[in-house]
Structures are given as structure tokens and as C-alpha cells.
Amino acid sequence: MWLGQNVVTDNLNIIVPNSDAVGLGLYAFIIDDLGYRNVDANVPINHVFEGVVESFTKFQRDNVFITVTEATPHGIFRVITSAPTTADMVVMTAGGLAVFYSAWTLYGIALTNHTVISSVHSQNIGCRKDMRWNIQINTNFMGKPCDDFCPTLWHNVADHGREILVTEWDTRFSLKVLLKRSKTMWRLSRDCQNSMCMHNSNINVHKIDLPANPMPQDYENIRNQESLIQNHQPTYLGQQCGVLYATNARDAHVVTVPWRDGVSNLNHNSHLKVLHWADQLGPDLFTTSFAQFQKTYNELVENGHPASQHGYTFFREHPKSYSPPNALIRKLARITRNDMDVTSNVLVIKHVRGNKHAVVNCMTEDITYINNIMKRAIGRNEFWT
Numbered sequence: 048m049w050l051g052q053n054v055v056t057d058n059l060n061i062i063v064p065n066s067d068a069v070g071l072g073l074y075a076f077i078i079d080d081l082g083y084r085n086v087d088a089n090v091p092i093n094h095v096f097e098g099v100v101e102s103f104t105k106f107q108r109d110n111v112f113i114t115v116t117e118a119t120p121h122g123i124f125r126v127i128t129s130a131p132t133t134a135d136m137v138v139m140t141a142g143g144l145a146v147f148y149s150a151w152t153l154y155g156i157a158l159t160n161h162t163v164i165s166s167v168h169s170q171n172i173g174c175r176k177d178m179r180w181n182i183q184i185n186t187n188f189m190g191k192p193c194d195d196f197c198p199t200l201w202h203n204v205a206d207h208g209r210e211i212l213v214t215e216w217d218t219r220f221s222l223k224v225l226l227k228r229s230k231t232m233w234r235l236s237r238d239c240q241n242s243m244c245m246h247n248s249n250i251n252v253h254k255i256d257l258p259a260n261p262m263p264q265d266y267e268n269i270r271n272q273e274s275l276i277q278n279h280q281p282t283y284l285g286q287q288c289g290v291l292y293a294t295n296a297r298d299a300h301v302v303t304v305p306w307r308d309g310v311s312n313l314n315h316n317s318h319l320k321v322l323h324w325a326d327q328l329g330p331d332l333f334t335t336s337f338a339q340f341q342k343t344y345n346e347l348v349e350n351g352h353p354a355s356q357h358g359y360t361f362f363r364e365h366p367k368s369y370s371p372p373n374a375l376i377r378k379l380a381r382i383t384r385n386d387m388d389v390t391s392n393v394l395v396i397k398h399v400r401g402n403k404h405a406v407v408n409c410m411t412e413d414i415t416y417i418n419n420i421m422k423r424a425i426g427r428n429e430f431w432t
């Protein structure tokens with residue numbers, strides 16, 4: 048359809064927020080009006096969609112299929128970005144169309160998304176193979192380094208880089224607003240297999256995503272981590288300073304927080320690679336929410352003094368990374384009850400007041416302010432809520 052070919056009836060995958068399919072009479076429309084029949088009623092949901100897919104139903108008429116996936120309200124883009132290939136990453140609403148990797152789509156090239164185990168493509172994830180696609184398992188076909196197209200680079204669905212095409216025709220059903228609200232980030236693969244790409248860890252030993260132990264305890268650990276960041280190849284195009292509260296450290300430290308690989312302009316706090324200090328991903332290795340596990344404090348009125356011109360965003364680790372309680376924060380905030388403990392490393396980023404995406408560098412002087420926020424916020428039992 049997007050490719051502008053002669054119109055032929057084709058398979059259609061529809062993703063709706065849960066209960067909308069029933070509420071809008073979608074099933075009845077497909078069966079009664081379009082003449083499809085319900086097949087494979089009890090198809091199990093693929094494990095990668097657990098937690099984001101409520102139900103999956105397949106309909107067939109002759110050799111053409113329609114699938115309807117009911118996603119949890121926050122899971123719509125996670126379903127799309129977990130789909131088996133880039134070819135499935137074409138999204139249409141009543142008001143717009145988005146095509147991720149539009150150049151490849153135009154040339155009929157689909158790159159396998161490593162989120163999904165290949166053997167189950169056609170069975171239970173709402174998408175069917177199509178022989179017209181030239182399916183590639185890595186980017187070797189490019190014959191050159193992947194650059195911004197590298198499958199290992201994280202993309203924000205609200206980004207407007209050259210890898211995404213968004214077109215809108217009815218602002219009542221704005222796709223851009225939907226994309227922005229989804230807060231979804233994804234990547235196609237953990238490792239790049241392209242033999243010419245700098246993000247291929249087989250040919251580039253300086254490409255280190257996360258060190259074996261992201262829990263620095265002393266100055267030596269932090270120095271090692273800093274040198275890994277400085278020696279990272281390809282070189283990070285920018286970096287900021289944040290304050291780290293490591294689980295077993297004696298003091299808070301000002302540390303380097305680089306911009307993510309592939310980011311040349313920092314205009315969103317998801318562009319920061321906080322992963323070197325706080326494992327925000329946990330098991331979410333391919334699709335995640337950039338807004339998860341962070342809390343921003345903008346108001347800073349100290350004893351009648353005017354509010355600070357800056358605010359701070361606290362990043363903590365994914366609860367499933369099973370990090371220990373943070374002894375430093377326990378001491379600073381005078382926590383005495385185990386259920387009040389803050390677990391894991393906490394990384395703090397400074398920003399212009401009122402705009403958490405306008406990031407500025409933390410300095411040693413900020414540590415006192417941040418400590419005060421922790422004392423007050425944790426005391427009111429609302430630190431992460």
C-alpha cells in the first residue's frame with residue numbers, strides 16, 4: 048500500500064488497544080461484512096509479547112489473512128517494534144502513516160529483528176512471511192558501514208531521523224502525538240554482524256555496552272569505568288556530567304555520562320547513555336520505555352530562597368536487575384526501615400528548570416542540593432512515585 052503498487056488484496060495486521068476490537072465491533076465487521084472466518088482461535092502468544100499483548104486472533108478468506116492483536120494501552124508500539132522484521136514496522140492510524148527504515152522498505156528489503164526467534168515467525172506473532180521481501184539477517188548487504196542504520200542503535204519512535212518517514216493527513220488522529228506519547232525505544236539487534244561496521248564487537252574491541260560489573264564501589268572502579276567510556280569506539284560525540292550514588296560507595300561522585308551511540312545532538316534525555324552507571328534496561332534488551340525508572344524534581348525552595356534555575360532527574364536501575372539496597376542513600380537520607388530502602392545505583396542528571404531535556408552539567412556543588420532533595424523526598428515516601 049505504502050509502496051504505491053497496484054492495489055491487490057493483501058494480508059493485514061491490525062493492532063488495537065485492548066477491548067477496542069470488541070467495543071468497536073471490529074471482529075463482527077471482519078466476519079460479517081468482509082466475509083472472513085476465524086481461524087487458529089487459541090494461538091499462544093509469543094514470549095516476547097508477554098505483558099504487552101492481551102489477545103491475538105487470526106481471520107482467513109481464501110489465501111488472505113487479517114490478524115487482530117489487542118495490545119495493552121502502553122504496549123502498542125512495543126508490539127510493532129518487536130515484530131519479526133523491519134518490513135512490519137509500517138504503522139498506519141486513521142490520520143497518518145509512519146515507516147521505519149523507509150529506504151529499505153522502498154527497495155523491498157526486510158531486516159530480521161532479533162527480538163523474535165525465527166522459527167515462530169508465521170505462527171503466533173501476528174505477521175506472516177511474504178516471499179516478495181528480500182529478507183536479510185544482518186546489514187552486510189549494504190556493502191558499507193551501517194552508520195545510523197545500524198541494528199544495534201537505539202531509536203526513539205519520536206525521533207525524526209532519516210530512518211523514519213512520518214506523513215499525516217488528519218491531525219484529529221495525529222500519529223506524531225501517538226508516537227511521542229508511546230515513549231518507546233527499540234533496537235533490532237544487540238550485536239551488529241556487518242563486517243564493515245564499527246558497532247560490530249567482533250572487529251571493534253572498544254565497543255563496550257555495559258561492563259561486567261556496573262556497580263562501582265571505589266575510586267578505582269569509577270576510574271576504570273571512566274576510561275572505558277573515554278576509549279569507546281566509535282567515539283561518543285558528546286558527554287555530560289552527572290552525579291552517581293553507587294550502592295556501596297562512601298560518597299556521591301561526579302561522573303561522565305556520554306551521549307548514546309549514533310546521537311549527534313542532545314535534545315532529549317533519552318539520548319544520554321545512563322547505562323554505564325545504572326542498568327535501566329534489565330531484561331528489556333530490544334524494546335523499552337525511555338521514561339521508565341526516572342523521577343524529575345524541579346521545585347527547589349530552600350528556607351524562603353527563590354526556586355533554583357535548575358532541576359534534577361534521578362535514574363534508577365530496572366527492578367529486575369536485582370541490585371542491592373543503596374547504602375549511601377540509606378545513610379544520607381537517614382533511612383531506618385528496610386521497606387523505605389532505595390535499591391540499586393542512582394544516577395542524577397541536571398537540567399534547566401521546567402525542561403528535563405535541556406541537560407546541563409552537574410558539578411560538585413550540586414551534590415548538596417541533590418542530597419537535600421533525597422532527604423526531603425524519601426522522608427515523604429514519594430521518592431519514586
Ligand SMILES: [Zn+2]
Nearest residue numbers: 193197239244
Ligand atoms: Zn552496524
